Amino acid sequence: MWGKVGTSRTTCAIAGAGPAGLMLGMLLARAGVETVVLEKHSDFLRDFRGDTVHASTHRLMEELGLQEKFLKLAHQKIYRLQVVTDEGNFTLADFSRLPGRTKHITFLPQWDFLNFLVEEADRFPNFRLLRNSEAVGAIEENGRVTGLRYRDAEGEHELRADLTVAADGRRSALRRSAGLRPEVLGSGMDILWFQLSKKEGDPGGMVGRLSDGKLLVRIERQTHWQTAYTVRKGGYEEVQARGLDWFRETLSELTPFLADRVHEVRSWDDVKVLDIQIDRLPRWWRPGLLCIGDAAHTMSPIMGVGINLAVQDAVAAANILAGPLASGTVTEEHLQRVQKRRTPPTVATQRLQRFLQTRFLEPWVRGEGKAPTPVVLRILKRLPALQAGPARTIGVGLRPEHPIPELR
Secondary structure (H helix, E strand, C coil), rough: CCCCCCCCEEEEECCCCCCHHHHHHHHHHHHHCCCEEEEECCCCCCCCCCECHHHHHHHHHHHHCCCHHHHCCEEEEEEEEEEEECEEEEEEHHHCCCCCCCEEEECCCCCHHHHHHHHHHCCCCCEEEEEEEEEEEEEEEEEEEEEEEEEEEEEEEEEEEEEEECCCCCCCCHHHHHCCCEEEECCCCEEEEEEEEEECCCCCEEEEECCCCEEEEEEEEECEEEEEEEEEEEHHHHHEEECCCHHHHHHHHCCCCHHHHHCCCCCHHHCCCCCCCECCCCCCCCCCCCCHHHHHHEECCCCHHHHHHHHHHHHHHHHHHHHHHHHCCCCCCHHHHHHHHHHHHHHHHHHHHHHHHHHHHHHHHHCCCCCCCCHHHHHHHCCCHHHHHHHHHHHHHCCCCCCHHHHH
């Protein structure tokens, strides 16, 4: 039941058209569930932090019969994650050692990924995407969430639903209005995020550069290098105080082949600060409401697994909820099952990220206990078979999900 203003109704209302929200919306639509996804912007053309498509997502596309079409989108394949220190090159993760047919990870502009999901979902008449529609809060009746309020150019509206899903990111308005508060697990570093142009003949791939307390990561994209420079939490002002010339010189020292392009950082306006945070909701749900993706757990960019966790959340939620939603029998027990299913890989991944941050990265960027090359990289070089472990953690995840037959 739809009208331009006032109150409308659907079976499942999803706030946020990111990887989690659109994947869930597409899968539910395939299962015959009436679904509405709300997106506060008019399109997806924004500078996303993560453009990684993991091997587990490629496997998912195969299982859904979409891989051939999906691979027609322009992308880069990454077969290894390398780290360069002052002593040479080291391989942290060798994706060619992954199980299954996909032995790489892919960098694909996230707007292309999201548009692909929308195109597939639009094939089903029970799917609807509302653009320029920002979810602003949950509707509650007798202790149960019964829908959401959203705002568009015409004003504020209500969308009633059997189930409301918060997939609207780390600053989820829906989560906040429902009174769900994440446990902040902390982070002692931030990332300065910027772009440099790419030239023919540049070495490709994804490479981390460690030198004298500095950490720079460069990620190959179709037309440019997405670049991340790590600083201690709140350290951006210190970098600014040293000046743009110092910053450009540092970039040139860390990656000499980019020295002729560091002038492309024309001002500090070209540098974005990513506030790195790790948090997790103790409870992902309330009656009538479920949180997934960043709304349930914010991940560190370490290993680039945030998108993978979000997509896997969506698949698990669709597997558990599609049938009950279609029959009008979804209960709190179903929502509990989603959290129970996805909590172990989330907790394990966040613990690993925190370990790497607190024991290695944060002391490194603070200049404490520096060594020419971390011991773990030496071990991985001496025993290359061990490179399969980091590759699996990054490319597949700790609990990959597979769509049930009803979703295929």
